[in-house]
Amino acid sequence: MSAWLPRMRRIAAMMVGMPDYDAYLAHMRNHHPGQPAMDRTQFFRERQEARYGGRNGGKCC
Template identity: 60%
Template sequence: MTPRIRHLLARARETALMMVGQPSYAAYLQHMAEHHPGHAAMDPAAFFRDREQARYGGKGGGRCC
């Protein structure tokens, strides 16, 4: 598989995840590094649970900024 096709597939996966309300963990890590450098980032499992809770109900959730 060529690098271009690999890149296109990765972008398609990211788009599909955003369409169902599951943001990118890599984008989350970048956001944390840029905007909250003193805070520890969630691990992938905690990130998934947090985003699912924010999307499907419960108190709080949502965006940090």
């Protein structure tokens, strides 16, 4: 049962539009290896800005 808990949290977060920090870190490793990744707080703030009034719509690529 405990193996389902992290997955259910991820699903619930996606349902309410909360961004996935781990997916962001994987993206940065795979597509932008020379650039530093934002910390969790910076990432959350940037995602909120992109979703609710960002300058570039939140697209990096």
